[in-house]
Amino acid sequence: MVYRRTHQVVKRLAARRSAILSAARDAAAAGGMAAVQIAPVAVRANVAAGTVYRYFPSKAELISELITEVSRDELSAIRRAAEAAPGPSSALAAAVTTIAVHVLSQRKLAWGILAEPVDVDVTASRLASRRDISGELAMRIDAAVRAGHLPAQDTGLAATALLGALHEALVGPLAPSNLDDPIKLRDAVQTVTLLALRAVGVMDARARGLVVQATTPAKALVGA
Amino acid sequence: MVYRRTHQVVKRLAARRSAILSAARDAAAAGGMAAVQIAPVAVRANVAAGTVYRYFPSKAELISELITEVSRDELSAIRRAAEAAPGPSSALAAAVTTIAVHVLSQRKLAWGILAEPVDVDVTASRLASRRDISGELAMRIDAAVRAGHLPAQDTGLAATALLGALHEALVGPLAPSNLDDPIKLRDAVQTVTLLALRAVGVMDARARGLVVQATTPAKALVGA
DNA sequence: ATTCAGTCTGAATAGTTGTTCACTTCTTCA
DNA sequence: TGAAGAAGTGAACAACTATTCAGACTGAAT
Numbered sequence: 001m002v003y004r005r006t007h008q009v010v011k012r013l014a015a016r017r018s019a020i021l022s023a024a025r026d027a028a029a030a031g032g033m034a035a036v037q038i039a040p041v042a043v044r045a046n047v048a049a050g051t052v053y054r055y056f057p058s059k060a061e062l063i064s065e066l067i068t069e070v071s072r073d074e075l076s077a078i079r080r081a082a083e084a085a086p087g088p089s090s091a092l093a094a095a096v097t098t099i100a101v102h103v104l105s106q107r108k109l110a111w112g113i114l115a116e117p118v119d120v121d122v123t124a125s126r127l128a129s130r131r132d133i134s135g136e137l138a139m140r141i142d143a144a145v146r147a148g149h150l151p152a153q154d155t156g157l158a159a160t161a162l163l164g165a166l167h168e169a170l171v172g173p174l175a176p177s178n179l180d181d182p183i184k185l186r187d188a189v190q191t192v193t194l195l196a197l198r199a200v201g202v203m204d205a206r207a208r209g210l211v212v213q214a215t216t217p218a219k220a221l222v223g224a
Numbered sequence: 225m226v227y228r229r230t231h232q233v234v235k236r237l238a239a240r241r242s243a244i245l246s247a248a249r250d251a252a253a254a255g256g257m258a259a260v261q262i263a264p265v266a267v268r269a270n271v272a273a274g275t276v277y278r279y280f281p282s283k284a285e286l287i288s289e290l291i292t293e294v295s296r297d298e299l300s301a302i303r304r305a306a307e308a309a310p311g312p313s314s315a316l317a318a319a320v321t322t323i324a325v326h327v328l329s330q331r332k333l334a335w336g337i338l339a340e341p342v343d344v345d346v347t348a349s350r351l352a353s354r355r356d357i358s359g360e361l362a363m364r365i366d367a368a369v370r371a372g373h374l375p376a377q378d379t380g381l382a383a384t385a386l387l388g389a390l391h392e393a394l395v396g397p398l399a400p401s402n403l404d405d406p407i408k409l410r411d412a413v414q415t416v417t418l419l420a421l422r423a424v425g426v427m428d429a430r431a432r433g434l435v436v437q438a439t440t441p442a443k444a445l446v447g448a
Numbered sequence: 449a450t451t452c453a454g455t456c457t458g459a460a461t462a463g464t465t466g467t468t469c470a471c472t473t474c475t476t477c478a
Numbered sequence: 479t480g481a482a483g484a485a486g487t488g489a490a491c492a493a494c495t496a497t498t499c500a501g502a503c504t505g506a507a508t
Contacts, residue, residue: 003453003506013455038496048457050498059496117341119495127397134398151428154415160398161389161419168388169381173351174358176381191378195385199423204375227476227483237485262466272487274468283466343465 017055019045024066025109033112036063064125067113071129074102078136085214088143089150089202093214095140096196099133099166100189104179107171114167134159141200150201162196169195190215241279244269248290249333257336260287287342288349294337295353298326302360309438312367313374313426317438319364320420323357323390324413328403331395338391358383365424374425386420393419414439 005013023044027035038059042049056062081098085091103110113129138159144150169175169192179185190211197207229237247268251259262283266273280286305322309315327334336342337353361383368374393399393416403409414435421431 005454006506009454009505049496050458051456053497054455115339117343119341119343123397130396130398156398157393157400157412157415158419160396161393161416163398164392164396165385165389165423168391169385172354172384172388173347174354174380174384174387188381191381192385195382195423198425199389199419201422201428204425229484230476233475233484273466274488275486277467278485 016045016047016051020047020052020055020062021066021069024062025070028066028112029106029109032108033063033116033118036066036112036118058120060120060122063118063120063122067122067125067129070109070113071125071132074099075132075136077102078133082136082140088140088147089197089206089210090213092137092140092144092200093193093197093210095137096162096166096193097189097211097214099137099163100170100192103166103170104185104189110167111171114171130160130163134163137162144200153200158200162199165196165199166192186215240269240271240275244271244276244279244286245290245293248286249294252290252336253330253333256332257287257340257342260290260336282344284344284346287344287346291337291346291349291353294333295349295356298323299356299360301326302357306360306364312364312371313421313430313434314437316361316364316368316424317417317421317434319361320386320390320417321413321435321438323361323387324394324416327390327394328409328413331399334391335395338395354384354387358387361386368424377424382424386423389420389423390416410439 020041023041024036026044027037027041036059038052039049041062042052045052052062056065078095078098081094082091085094114126134156138155141150141153141155141158145152145155170179170188176184176188179188193211193214194207197210198204202210244265247265248260250268251261251265260283262276263273265286266276269276276286280289302319302322305318306315309318338350358380362379365374365377365379365382369376369379394403394412400408400412403412417435417438418431421434422428426434
C-alpha cells in the first residue's frame, strides 16, 4: 500500500510553508530580524515550533529564504520602474528612486534584510541580495555611460557605493526620524536621488530635472 | 586604618584597564566583533575572566568603550588631514580620503565598529561614532558650500550618505577583494573619493584634480 | 473499518557565553 | 608582623533559544 500525497495535501503543505515564510516576513517587518524567532513565528503561522523544522532545516535557512524572497520582489520592482523610463539616464534615476521609496516604506524590513545583526549566518543570501540589486544598478549606470551621458567609470564600485549611500541615509541610525511626514519623505527621496545621480557624473542641472521626472510616478507610493 | 591606593597601584590598575581594552581591540581587528568574547579577551590581557568585570560592568560597556576609542582616533585623523588642506574643497577631499584609507587599512575593525552584528546592545555608541564622523564631514561640506564651491544642500543627509557609500564600497560584502594590492587599493580610494565629491556637487574636472591632490599626502598610508 | 505512512506537537534537550561569587592572593597601614 | 581591605581568580551558574524526538494525530489506501 503506497501512500501517495493527494492533491489537497500537497496544496496544504505548500500553504503551510508559505504561511511560515509569511509569518517570518511579518515579524521582520514589525520588529526587525531580532523578532524572527522560531517560537513566535510558529505561533503567527498557527503551527508548533517543531513543525517549522519540517519545512526549513534551520533558522538560517528560513531567514535566507526570506531574504531571497524580499530581494526578488525588490529587484522586479526596480526593473519595472527602469524599463518604463524613456532613456538610460531616466532609467537610472527611476531605479534609484524606486530603491529609495521601497526602503523607506519598509524600513525595519530593509534594515533587517540588509544589515541588522542576526544570530545565525546569513551572509551568503545577504551577499546574493546585494549582488543582484547592485548588479542591476551597475547595468543601468553602464547603459548611461554607453549612451554618452556619463563619464567612463568602475560601474560595479559605483553601484555598490550608491546602494550604501541610499541605505545609510535613509534607514541607517543617522537617518532623519521625521520621515513619517510625506513631504519630508519625498524631499529625502529627492535629495538622495540627486546625490546619487551627481555621484556617477550627471551634471547638477540635468540631475535636478531627472529627479523631478523620476519622483512623479513614484508619488503614489510615497503617499504625497 | 584607611586603605589608600598607592601611586604604583593606581598605575597598575590603569595599565590593566588599558590592557583589557587593547586586547579587545586586537581581537576585533583580527576577527571582528564576534571575536571579542570575554574569555579570549581575558586570556589576551593576561587576566581571569572575572577580572574583566572589575574594570567593565558588562561586555556591552567594554565594546562601547572600544567603539568610542577607535572613533575618537579616527575623528582626530580626519581633522588633522582636513586642517592641513589649503581650502574648504581640498579639506573635504582630504577628509573623505582619510576615511577611505583608514577604513581600508583596518577593514575588520572598521566593519566591527560600524555594522557587524554584535550580541549586545551597542547602538548608542555606534550612533555617537557615526554622528561624530558624519558631523565632521557635514561641517566640511558646509564650509565648501559657504565658500561658493558647492550648491546649497542638506549637508547632514549628504554627509551620512557619503559615509554609507564609503563603507559599503570599501568594506561591505561587495567590496572588491583584491585590495591587498596597493595599486588597486589606491585606485579604489580615488574612485570612491571622486564619487563622493561629485555627489555633493563638485564638477567632474575639478573633482579629479582634488582627488589627485588629496591622495598624494596619503600615499604613505596607502603604501603605494 | 482498519492500518499505517506521513505529519504535527511541544516539552525536554543542548550548546553557547555572559556573569557571578566564594575563595585566594596581594597590598596597605599600624 | 599581622590585621583588614582590595584586587584577582576561575569554576559554577544562568539565561536565552535553536533544535530534537517520542508520542499523538490525520488522512490515504485497501
